[in-house]
Amino acid sequence: MEYVHNGGDTCIDCRYIELHDIYRYMGYCEVKYELMMVYRTTCNHFSPIDRGELWETLETGGWLYCIDCGEVIFFTDELKLHLDHRVRNKLFSDIIATEESPAAD
Numbered sequence: 001m002e003y004v005h006n007g008g009d010t011c012i013d014c015r016y017i018e019l020h021d022i023y024r025y026m027g028y029c030e031v032k033y034e035l036m037m038v039y040r041t042t043c044n045h046f047s048p049i050d051r052g053e054l055w056e057t058l059e060t061g062g063w064l065y066c067i068d069c070g071e072v073i074f075f076t077d078e079l080k081l082h083l084d085h086r087v088r089n090k091l092f093s094d095i096i097a098t099e100e101s102p103a104a105d
């Protein structure tokens with residue numbers, strides 16, 4: 001598995017990708033309705049995430065996820081530590097029995 005930080009327009013940096021919550025090299029594309037290999041693919045719908053949006057997203061959504069650190073971010077102080085990282089607010093899960101999930105610790 002490759003985690004290439006090439007700064008290119010790959011799906012991992014696109015706002016339309018909901019990253020898979022287990023297989024984080026995959027993501028569900030909201031435009032194409034397809035699972036993408038996010039580190040390898042790019043497409044003409046690509047739209048980069050605006051870093052400035054992250055603050056608002058954290059306030060309204062309550063959490064963000066740093067891909068690079070594998071950490072969930074709840075507070076703006078935490079977000080400051082991850083600004084140079086790949087931070088997302090969307091995770092996609094194809095696990096059906098979500099009601100069976102153990103409570104977050």
Ligand SMILES: [Zn+2]
Pocket residue numbers: 066067068069070081082085086
């Ligand atoms: Zn981070």
